Amino acid sequence: MTDVEVLEVAAIRERAEGVRELTLARPDGGRLPDWTPGSHIDLVLPNGLTRQYSLCGDRWDSRTYRVAVLREPDGRGGSAYVHDVVGVGDRLGVGWPRNNFPLVPATEYLFIAGGIGITPVLPMIHQAELLGIEWHLLYGGRRRASMAFLDELATYGDRVHAVPQDERGLLDLAAWLGEAKSAARVYCCGPAPLLDAVEAACAHWPAHALHTERFVAAERTPARDEAFEVELRRSGKTIRVTPEISVLEAIRNAGVDVLSSCEHGTCGTCETVGLDGLPDHRDSLLAEHDRETADCMYVCVSRSRTDRLALDL
Known part of the structure; x- marks a missing residue:
């Protein structure tokens, strides 16, 4: 995890059914680190999550920072804590x-x-507006009352x-993605079925056109x-990763600390x-066209295509 600081909940607002917005600030009102569109923060809750x-x-x-939290009835307790406590x-x-x-x-954006x-x-x-770039948003939800920030x-x-x-059915992806535009970029975030459908609908677009963010790993x-x-090169250790454990677990079992969330x-x-070897990238962060050339790996889920890997740990 990145550096952690204690911030104060300055305001809470209900933005839709099951969606609670938190505004966070330093207790002394001081400046917070800058960020760019697409960024996320770690929220470290008092219950240990x-x-x-x-x-x-x-x-x-x-x-201030602003985040919005969807209550997940079948989640692991984080969203319930934000909503109830x-x-x-x-x-x-x-x-x-x-x-x-x-x-x-890009010269044009389609946000989904x-x-x-x-x-x-x-x-x-907001960024596209400031830069005067053409954009459109296609925004779907189960019902209007559950759609935040309308x-x-x-x-x-x-x-x-x-x-x-419940009013208009599913998003008409074919109508919006049927014509590939070489200079446009498509940004999509949402549940896995939507992301899978958008990836399929963008199959004929240029390789770098689609950008996605998943909440649940593919x-x-x-x-x-x-x-x-x-091989943990900086630590001077070589560990064996068997099929039933992750690389992260094996590294920790060897006494080497790796931050994870x-x-x-x-x-x-x-x-x-x-550093060496070919990772088997099983994360949902790297774009498909980066998986063959990426010089990093996410050790919580990724594994190896080769008999040996070397990591900068």
Whole structure:
């Protein structure tokens, strides 16, 4: 995890059914680290859980961070704690912003969001507006009452296409993605079925056109089932990773500390530099076109294509 500082909950607001917004600030009102659209922070809760939430406020407001938390009835307890326990004036640990979903330059953007996936898209829209770049948002949800930030988005007029499923059905991806545009970029965040559908609809687009962020790791078939060795070059240790444990577990069993959080390949906390060997990238962070050339790996889920890996640990 990045450096952690205790921030105060300055305000709480209900933004939709099951969506609670927290505004966080330093107790002394001091300046917070800068961030860029697509960034998230770690929220370290008093019950011992750490969760990642996208920053969805104004990046030019240097005094506050804003996150929105969807209550997950079947979750592991983080969202329930935020909804049921956290109050104004409480203090929470915050890991500083990281960006695994950066907004790259383009002449046009199509933003596609499903449910709480709207959160990282909001500052991207603001950035596109500031730069005068053409953009449209396709935003789906189960019903209008559950779709957060519709009031803010209404100010953008007909560039926002809100599609509550109970009123209008599913998003018409074919209509929006049927024509590939070489200079445009597509940004999508939301539940796995939406991301899978968008990836399929963008199959004929240029390789670098689609950018996605997943809340739940994608299913990936391992490249191999055999055990392999990992050299921890800075520590001078070589460890054996058997099929039933992760690289992260094996590293920790050897007494080497690696920071981690989600342990599902979605947050990026455990990113480690690879020195030799071919990682089997099983995370949901690297773009498909980067998987063959990436010089890093996320050791919580990724494994090895070769008999031996060397890591900068």
